Amino acid sequence: MSDTERLSKDIETIAGFSESPPEVGYSRPTFSAPWRQAYDYIIQQATEIGAEHIIDAACNLHIRHPLVGWDRKVWLCGSHLDSVPSGGKFDGVSGVVIPLEIMRRRPELPLEIIVFAEEEGTTFNLGMLGSRLWAGTLDPQTMTRIRNRHGETAAEAGAPHGLDLASLAAAPDWRTRLQPERYYGMVEVHPEQGLGLWDSGKPLAAVNRINGRRQLSITVTGQANHAGSTGMSGRRDALAGAAEMVVALEQLGQELDRRLPYTVLTVGKLEATPGAVNVIPGQVVFSLDFRGQEEALLVEGEQRIHEIVQTVSERRGLEHEVETIEQLAPSPLSEHICSRLQQAAAARGLELELVPSGALHDAAVIAQVMPTAMIFVASRDGISHNPAEYSRIEDIGRAAQLLEDMIAAGEEDHR
Numbered sequence: 274m275s276d277t278e279r280l281s282k283d284i285e286t287i288a289g290f291s292e293s294p295p296e297v298g299y300s301r302p303t304f305s306a307p308w309r310q311a312y313d314y315i316i317q318q319a320t321e322i323g324a325e326h327i328i329d330a331a332c333n334l335h336i337r338h339p340l341v342g343w344d345r346k347v348w349l350c351g352s353h354l355d356s357v358p359s360g361g362k363f364d365g366v367s368g369v370v371i372p373l374e375i376m377r378r379r380p381e382l383p384l385e386i387i388v389f390a391e392e393e394g395t396t397f398n399l400g401m402l403g404s405r406l407w408a409g410t411l412d413p414q415t416m417t418r419i420r421n422r423h424g425e426t427a428a429e430a431g432a433p434h435g436l437d438l439a440s441l442a443a444a445p446d447w448r449t450r451l452q453p454e455r456y457y458g459m460v461e462v463h464p465e466q467g468l469g470l471w472d473s474g475k476p477l478a479a480v481n482r483i484n485g486r487r488q489l490s491i492t493v494t495g496q497a498n499h500a501g502s503t504g505m506s507g508r509r510d511a512l513a514g515a516a517e518m519v520v521a522l523e524q525l526g527q528e529l530d531r532r533l534p535y536t537v538l539t540v541g542k543l544e545a546t547p548g549a550v551n552v553i554p555g556q557v558v559f560s561l562d563f564r565g566q567e568e569a570l571l572v573e574g575e576q577r578i579h580e581i582v583q584t585v586s587e588r589r590g591l592e593h594e595v596e597t598i599e600q601l602a603p604s605p606l607s608e609h610i611c612s613r614l615q616q617a618a619a620a621r622g623l624e625l626e627l628v629p630s631g632a633l634h635d636a637a638v639i640a641q642v643m644p645t646a647m648i649f650v651a652s653r654d655g656i657s658h659n660p661a662e663y664s665r666i667e668d669i670g671r672a673a674q675l676l677e678d679m680i681a682a683g684e685e686d687h688r
């Protein structure tokens with residue numbers, strides 16, 4: 274079997290571990306039976322090549338080959354196996370099977386494979402749990418409060434798989450807390466989940482930054498009234514006002530994106546009350562998700578969002594409230610690792626562009642603790658979190674080669 278055939282077989286086998294049939298998409302909620310089957314498949318593949326595995330106190334899976342051992346300084350490479358409901362085959366999975374394939378080909382390379390538990394955030398409504406617990410940036414007690422759709426807490430659901438909150442809190446060793454000195458750095462390979470690479474015909478890019486994010490909730494209040502007997506003048510229609518805001522916010526997003534590419538602004542959820550065909554809407558609540566590469570731009574954008582909401586409200590006699598739900602600063606990734614990746618690509622005649630990531634990843638968590646970068650693989654039509662998600666197996670093979678070349682290029686300590 275060739276390298277790409279093995280990668281393809283791994284991806285297809287893991288796709289078979291799903292709560293839903295393929296036509297609906299691939300569903301592996303964390304700590305579910307299919308999620309565990311996917312973990313066990315990776316363990317079995319590692320065991321077949323003589324590699325050893327450890328599941329840490331946050332339920333992340335670590336794999337090393339005895340030719341390297343657990344004490345040597347290595348590169349940490351991996352991603353996640355959990356999926357959103359009805360997700361695609363490649364998200365997370367490709368980033369796990371690539372280092373597995375590298376370990377099959379070159380077991381002597383300084384490499385540790387990692388599979389992070391619960392990246393997506395759809396199982397317990399909170400994402401990147403495994404990486405954050407291991408990196409020490411999430412209070413372990415959080416796991417006793419968040420629940421899955423069966424009503425179980427993350428602590429209860431994770432216990433049979435080795436989740437150990439007491440050890441996480443005490444953090445006595447590397448199995449309970451990431452020790453950066455054990456690693457040269459981390460590289461996560463992931464589908465791009467955007468159009469950039471596919472449209473430009475490039476297979477891969479290096480990710481040098483993960484976009485920051487603001488999430489806001491905006492409430493617009495007018496006056497509910499009879500749709501038949503209230504004349505058009507003097508109405509305080511909260512939905513008409515919100516609609517004007519949504520269009521102005523879209524224009525703001527377009528303007529900021531022209532100034533600094535990869536800026537995005539989305540109103541994804543809007544609810545009008547009372548929500549009746551014959552009543553003028555009295556109140557509207559809508560969400561706003563705003564992401565960009567630079568904190569200064571996010572600060573300015575947030576200010577302008579407030580201005581838009583205020584201006585439209587005043588003109589229409591509406592009341593408004595803007596609540597900030599989440600503020601995450603952009604997270605720069607390691608320039609040094611990106612340039613190592615670019616050098617390795619250049620040696621094979623491939624120009625590797627530097628791009629930011631619009632989506633969050635475990636890499637953003639690990640980047641807070643040690644040098645980290647990502648490799649993006651082109652996604653057809655930019656579609657992700659959807660069963661139609663697709664990356665070419667040749668591109669996944671190229672990513673494996675690139676990562677292998679970078680690891681093999683030497684182990685000098687760059688910090």
Ligand SMILES: [Zn+2]
Pocket residue numbers: 353364365392463
């Ligand atoms: Zn992912």
